[in-house]
Amino acid sequence: MGGGALPVDEILDHLKETLHAHQNAVLAAPPGAGKTTRIPLAIMNEPWLGGKRILMLEPRRLAARTAARYMAAAIGEQVGQTVGYRVKQDTRVSAKTRIEVITEGVLTRMLQADPSLEDVGIVILDEFHERSLHADLGLALCLQSQAVLREDLRLLIMSATLDMTAIAALLHDAPIIQSEGRAFPVETRYLPSPVEGRMEAAVVRVIREAMAAEEGDMLVFLPGIAEIRRVQVLFSERPFEEAVRIAPLHSSLSQEAQDAAISPAKQGERKIVLTTSIAETSLTVQGVRIVVDSGLMRVSSFSPRTGMSRLETVRVTQASADQRQGRAGRTEAGVCYRLWTEQENRQLAPHTTPEIREADLTALALELAAWGVHDPAELQWLDLPPKAAYTQACALLRELGALHANGAITPHGRRMAELALHPRLGHMLLKAASLGLGALACELAALLSERSFLRGDASAEVDLRLRVEALRRSSGAAVSGSRDYAVAQRIAAEASQLQRMLGIAEPDDRDHHDLSACGLLLALAYPDRIAQLRTTGRFLLSSGRGAMIAQLQPLSNAPYLVAAELDDQGADSRIYLAAPCDLTDLMQLAEDGLAVCDQEMITWDDISQAVRTRKQLRLGALVLKDGPLADPDPESILHALIEGITHLGLQTLPWSKAASQLRRRIQFMHQLEPELWPDMSDQALLDSAIDWLGPHLYGIRSIQELKSVQMSAILESMLSWEQKRELDEFAPTHLVVPSGSRIPIDYSDVSAPVLAVRLQEMFGLERTPTIGRGRIPLTIHLLSPAHRPVQVTQDLTSFWTNTYYEVRKDLKGRYPKHYWPDNPLEAIPTSRVRPKT
Known part of the structure; x- marks a missing residue:
């Protein structure tokens, strides 16, 4: 192997022994250890590999191509021979390729095509700490392939994260191998106070200070392409006096431009590479010993509430900041300028949230369906896909025709996955x-x-x-x-x-x-x-x-x-x-399958207080066409009208005085004998409106038309002939009092019906009259000749004996012409001023 010594070299023998004895292994190696380019070459000829290929996953295309070229150069070959790579739109492999550096989506395609990976001896997942969605999916599929089809397939997880316990447990208690950190020390410098104003201006200011104070080339981390371009504009307005080349580096550049950015600067020239997170891991930018970190990164966040993703600019995590810092110490001692304070540094989140927790899971759900998995829980994950996002993803796939109702993939869905x-x-x-x-x-x-x-x-x-x-x-x-x-x-x-x-x-x-x-x-x-x-x-x-x-x-x-x-x-x-x-x-x-549908809309309209019947052509929440509905279903109209009445309340119905009294009389009997009489409370009537009211409303569509409804007749229809007879007998509308007058009974309070009658008309009646099969005494409101209450009682006997004489004295003074006998029980009752003689 070419190149100088790297920290990971010290554990290579131990790693080989571990992979010889175990199916899986975990390697923790901080930035600069050399794991990406050293390990595949070191294990390529191990006996257990049996001449099969090594697949190494890299999160980014640039890192995959660069790692492959570096390894090929280390053994004196061109890329595409022993070492090759396979990324989107660019493949350099041949029949003799033993090490393939691939991006994570490529692994998924390979597994779907050949779940057993027959010609692969080991899959290496590099930079696993980034926890990309494809990495989590690739690992879950590899673990199932290993368990069901390929017991001899080995898995090696490599990460800069020091705590690898959870990953090792997922890999069935795989041994953990620890490598030393970076080869060269990096001094870290913080700002004395937080950045104020535009971030790009602060970055340019620190870049100029660092270029004046330090030797070597510089790597500047910015959140996105827009910020890179704005920094370029600021430098174009005031160029450096010395020979300095500003080189952008991001995934949207051509391969040639990316290669130029990571290559060494020309003699007599200094280079400033403006990059996104693309250069955070698995990549050595030649000549760099200065890092300027804006402290920001762009992440995608998916909202199950809206079904949409958005890009957010957020603070870096401590792990990302350490990765960026490590870029300054890859080839010699360096320095890292952080655009935040030491106090802000202590507040950084320790790790980036795994993408599987926040991403759109539609593609993952389709891949699992193509794999034959209906429920993600059938596989092994570090983090199970969130249920809400996964359910929403499956719903979208069904809408696109990719899944059957039972979750199985359709032929159309399989073609989509390919x-x-x-x-x-x-x-x-x-x-x-x-x-x-x-x-x-x-x-x-x-x-x-x-x-x-x-x-x-x-x-x-x-x-x-x-x-x-x-x-x-x-x-x-x-x-x-x-x-x-x-x-x-x-x-x-x-x-x-x-x-x-x-x-x-x-x-x-x-x-x-x-x-x-x-x-x-x-x-x-x-x-x-x-x-x-x-x-x-x-x-x-x-x-x-x-x-x-x-x-x-x-x-x-x-x-x-x-x-x-x-x-x-x-x-x-x-x-x-x-x-x-x-x-x-x-x-x-x-x-061709878009969910446009004709819909008959028979609904209650609060504004017009009527049933609205329309025929609509709808696409989800959109009404594409709207017109009157010919020959609407009477039952549907009835239910919509009942819905409106229920919403507005029973007071909407045309209650006559007689109907209201009838309802209260029935409710009075219901309170006495609830099993025998219908419940006339508001809630009971609303709950059962379709049954007792519905049959009388056919042909009616509005509150205005309800005025023709006879509520008394409807209520009476709820009673049997015997109940009507008993109602008249035990809850009468009127009572004939001693004077001969027929006085109405007020059932407003069904628990205590009231008889309001002038006192003189009750002379001679010793006991309080009762109703409700004789069980309920009427509440007697005894009135003056002017129909004002002078006494309320349910015990006439007590009134005549104890109270009448005091009341008589007062009434005689106010109404001297009226008849106020000494003995009310023997007096002649009268509705006049004085009784006829």
Whole structure:
């Protein structure tokens, strides 16, 4: 092996012995130990490998290519011979390749094609501490393959994380091997106070200070491409006096530009590499001994609530900060400038949240279905996929036709999985071919997979068709020095590769140049993001959420559009990319499986207080067409009317005085004999309205029409003939008092019915009258000649004996012309001033 000594060299023999004796092993090796390039070469000729291949997973394409080239050079070969690599759109392997460095998605494809990995002796998962979704999935699938098909398959997990206990336990108590840390010390310098103002300005200031104070090249970590470009602009406004080359490094650059960024600087030149997290692990940038860390990183977060992902700029974790710091000590002693204070450093989270906890799980759910797994719990995971996100992913896959109702993969879903695209885009490609739009769909799929070409500034137009036009101009540019040229070339190459995979011929002029079908194609990929205009710039998504275009632009008044990219902030998600579509497009897709459906809407309308009958053509929450419903179902109308009455309350019904009294009389009897009489309470009547009220409401649709309903007759229909007779006898409407008057009984309080009668009409009645089979005494309100209460009693006998004489004295003074006998029980009752003689 070529190259100088590295810390990992000291444990190579121990590692070989461990892998000889055990099926699995775990290696903890901090940054700079040399694990990525040393270990595959060291174990390549081990007897237990039996001449089979080594697969080593790297999280990033640049790291995979660089590691393969370094190992090939170490044994004096070109990459693609003994050591090769396999990444998206770039493969360098041959029949004699023994070590394949691959990206994680490639492993999934290989496992799906050959679950036993027959010609592979060991799978190495490098930089596992990053906990990418593909790494977790790859490990889960490898563990099942190992358990069911390949007992001799070995797994080696390599990570910079020192606590490997959980990983070792998952690998059936695999032995843990510890390697020493980086080869050279790194001095860490913090800011005295937190950054104020624009982060890019603070980064440039620290870069200039560090370049003046230190020797060597510099690696600057920034959260994303936009920040890299802004820092480049700041340096262009005030260049260095010495020969300094500013080299961006991110995944959107061409392979040549990435290679140039990590190669040594020319003689007499210093290099500043502006990079994202792409250079955080498994990568040595030649000549770097200074690191400037902004302390920020970009992460994707998925919201099960909205079904959308968003990119967030967040603080780095302690583990990421340590990885970045380690880049300064790969070849010699270095220094790391951190754009935060020591106090802020103590507040950093220890580790990045595993992607599986926060990511869109649609692709993972499709891979598991293709593997034959319906429930993720059937596999072994460090972190089980969250149930809410996984359930939502399966629901989307069913909507796209990728899964049967029982969770099994469909033939369409299997074809989607083979495309190695997000399932949304895979579905779009497969369906587009039958519409004669395959080439444009390939172009869109490649474009939507490349975020860096899509996102503009805050004022950029959201119309995706403009990006397609820009892509075509950039990919066909005569001069390759433009900023987006390399990205455009890569997108065009990806589109061509997809066309070849699907057997789609080169596009004709109509397909290639007519962009009006972009919205139709996006509707295939994003059926839950089809949007209908509400007011200028504001839309309703088919999923039911609101969405908005922040600034007035041509698409702000599009009747329909499809949002390819939007966030999940606030009540209305902000749309970043979209294309218009029209009702004709949606009708065309309805014939091909889009969930457009006719729906008869028979509902209660609070505003008109009537049943509304409409026939609607709906797409999720969107009403595409709306018109009157001919010949609506009477039962449905009845149930909607009852729903309205229930919502408004019983007072909505046309209660006459007689009907209200009848209801209270029945309720009085119900309280006495609940098993024998119907319950007339509000809640009981509302709960059973369809039974007692429903039969009398056919043909009625509104509260206004309810006025014709006779409530007394309806209530009486609830009673048998015998109950009606008993009701008149035991809960009478009136009582004939001694004077001969027929006085109404008030049942307002069914627990204590009231008889309000003038005192003089009760002369001669010794005992209180009763109702309810003689069990309930009436509450007697004895009134003055002016019909004002003078006494309330349920015991007339006591009143005549104890109270009458005091009351008589008062009444005689106020009503001297009236008859107030000394003995009320022997007096003649009268409804007049004095009794007739």
